[in-house]
Amino acid sequence: MAGKIHVLSSELIDRIAAGEVVERPASALKELLENSLDAGARSIECQLEDGGRTLIRVSDDGEGMSREDLELSVVRHATSKLKEPADLDAIRSLGFRGEALASLAAVSRLRMVSRRREDDTGWELTCEGGERSRLREIGAAPGTLVEVADLFFNTPARRKFLRSAATELSNAQAWMVRLALMAPGVRLALRHGKRLLLDAPVAADFAQRVAVVLGREVFEHLHPFSGRDGDYAVSGMIGDPDLVRTSPRDVYVFVNGRFVRDRVLQHAALAGYRSLLPPGRYPVVVARLELPPEQVDVNVHPQKLEVRFAEGDRVHRLLSGSVAQALAGSPWLSRGRSYVLRRSEPAGGPPAAAAAVSEVREEVQRYLSLAERSRGAPLPRSLEKAGPPAAAPLAPAEPGRETDLGRFLGALWQTYLVFEDGEELVLVDQHALHERITFERLRTQARAGGVLAQRLLLPLEVEPNAALMASFAEHERRLFELGFEAAPFGERVLRITAAPAGIDPLAARAVFVEVLGELADLGQTAAWEEARDGILARLACHASVRAGQTLSLSEVNALLAEMRRTDFASRCPHGRPVLTRLSRSEVEKWFLRR
Numbered sequence: 001m002a003g004k005i006h007v008l009s010s011e012l013i014d015r016i017a018a019g020e021v022v023e024r025p026a027s028a029l030k031e032l033l034e035n036s037l038d039a040g041a042r043s044i045e046c047q048l049e050d051g052g053r054t055l056i057r058v059s060d061d062g063e064g065m066s067r068e069d070l071e072l073s074v075v076r077h078a079t080s081k082l083k084e085p086a087d088l089d090a091i092r093s094l095g096f097r098g099e100a101l102a103s104l105a106a107v108s109r110l111r112m113v114s115r116r117r118e119d120d121t122g123w124e125l126t127c128e129g130g131e132r133s134r135l136r137e138i139g140a141a142p143g144t145l146v147e148v149a150d151l152f153f154n155t156p157a158r159r160k161f162l163r164s165a166a167t168e169l170s171n172a173q174a175w176m177v178r179l180a181l182m183a184p185g186v187r188l189a190l191r192h193g194k195r196l197l198l199d200a201p202v203a204a205d206f207a208q209r210v211a212v213v214l215g216r217e218v219f220e221h222l223h224p225f226s227g228r229d230g231d232y233a234v235s236g237m238i239g240d241p242d243l244v245r246t247s248p249r250d251v252y253v254f255v256n257g258r259f260v261r262d263r264v265l266q267h268a269a270l271a272g273y274r275s276l277l278p279p280g281r282y283p284v285v286v287a288r289l290e291l292p293p294e295q296v297d298v299n300v301h302p303q304k305l306e307v308r309f310a311e312g313d314r315v316h317r318l319l320s321g322s323v324a325q326a327l328a329g330s331p332w333l334s335r336g337r338s339y340v341l342r343r344s345e346p347a348g349g350p351p352a353a354a355a356a357v358s359e360v361r362e363e364v365q366r367y368l369s370l371a372e373r374s375r376g377a378p379l380p381r382s383l384e385k386a387g388p389p390a391a392a393p394l395a396p397a398e399p400g401r402e403t404d405l406g407r408f409l410g411a412l413w414q415t416y417l418v419f420e421d422g423e424e425l426v427l428v429d430q431h432a433l434h435e436r437i438t439f440e441r442l443r444t445q446a447r448a449g450g451v452l453a454q455r456l457l458l459p460l461e462v463e464p465n466a467a468l469m470a471s472f473a474e475h476e477r478r479l480f481e482l483g484f485e486a487a488p489f490g491e492r493v494l495r496i497t498a499a500p501a502g503i504d505p506l507a508a509r510a511v512f513v514e515v516l517g518e519l520a521d522l523g524q525t526a527a528w529e530e531a532r533d534g535i536l537a538r539l540a541c542h543a544s545v546r547a548g549q550t551l552s553l554s555e556v557n558a559l560l561a562e563m564r565r566t567d568f569a570s571r572c573p574h575g576r577p578v579l580t581r582l583s584r585s586e587v588e589k590w591f592l593r594r
């Protein structure tokens, strides 16, 4: 009796396999572009209709295919890129499985035209849902043209999952950007209907391509970086912390010229930013890793989006170290440089607003002339916050108040230090600044062996729960590194004898318990440095002047002197800005003087 198992028809096999490679129009576009790059194209044009749902056309000026190759190109597992099993261990091309065109042919209406430079004529091949229908001779320019029409027309389940044309288009554009960054020496154009969405001419260098693809606006916030470890190298550009995104979509990591979405690499690229950006915010990073191909396995993901490294730690160290080093030396974060927060409003404002402004201008002019007359009069009450008076009220500038940031005018709401620096008004968040200074000090100490501890006059006792008690046993050494000294006192009590210097002894107990809890959550993670920085940021917060605390002029000066000596002084360890500047013209705009 016949059994229940049978081998699937090749048509069904192709359709199932296609599902892995071609997920949506964007992945089809990616495959076609990769083929063009592998074929050595210098210029590639892409045309999409309806977000790629009805048409994806890619034409290149690459090496083209002979008649026989064209016929074979749509056969599964037919490729020119691998010959022997050993080739799989050191892949240099973007494709290698011989699957992409077979998959596209199985789930769309495919038309290809190709001609090799050395041939007099080209050939056209059409397939519909995997059925090869026609091969004919045709006049064509050297290179290859591939048209994928009506994607998933014969797989309704897939088709249903296609999103709106706008969404599919934006996915396709994202791939276009990645590929454009991968191949700066290739001209790339993308059109949707009649709209030209990307036109990237052959770039003289990588930076030029980045500027074209990501835009001048973004490019101005970028800074080059590089690093090397033996035959591993990395280079690219990192964005300043002003340029934030709400997702990691603009973190681009390329391994040997291939865009990858690897969590470890992404983590490495972001590690240096840890204390510079608030949670949930991501920078713009373009990182290009180069390593011997035999050290990377690219054959681990159906769309080749993930890779595996022979020495993952080494790659991680190189990338995170290079980014961190560049950040420390970058013009916007380096020692002592004050940092100008760019304000996002465009000068002038929208035209509609301009009309409204002119309407009220007369009115305002009248008011301004009144104000002019009462110049020198005390500030209106409402500007002085009710409650305890600030140590330095908004006093008129006077000699002896000169600081690094210009003339110190006073503290606003006992939180923001106010300076007049030539033509600029400077506001400094005193807590954020002190926090950063303290954090950097703690971090330096921790790296050098341990945070400076201060002995407590009277030991503090805490009675943690069993989980925290276990955490203590496990993490005693780490607590020591963080500046805490404690020992069990009986079964259920811990006695704290020393706490990090600078921490209010009254708060030490609460901070200790908090840190213990965090260590418990941590378990035995390998990423101790990172976790430690998080805890140090917390300690820094506890050991820093608060908003609402009054500072004397000499304290302000001491704070600014420390700022000069501190790395990353422009951001608090939680990534909030420390300092902002307003130009005179911006202030004048408030009063419609400009």
Ligand SMILES: Nc1ncnc2c1ncn2[C@@H]1O[C@H](COP(=O)(O)OP(=O)(O)OP(=O)(O)O)[C@@H](O)[C@H]1O
Binding pocket: 031, 035, 036, 038, 039, 060, 062, 063, 064, 065, 073, 074, 078, 079, 080, 081, 094, 095, 096, 097, 098, 099, 100, 101, 102, 143, 144
């Ligand atoms: N634009 C092109 N120009 C020249 N030859 C091409 C082009 N596109 C495809 N080919 C040829 O067709 C073959 C099959 O392409 P296909 O994309 O299916 O597989 P692959 O690129 O070899 O591997 P993968 O499935 O990993 O992409 C390629 O190996 C290549 O020789």
Ligand SMILES: [Mg+2]
Binding pocket: 031, 034, 035, 094, 095, 096, 100, 101
């Ligand atoms: Mg391919």
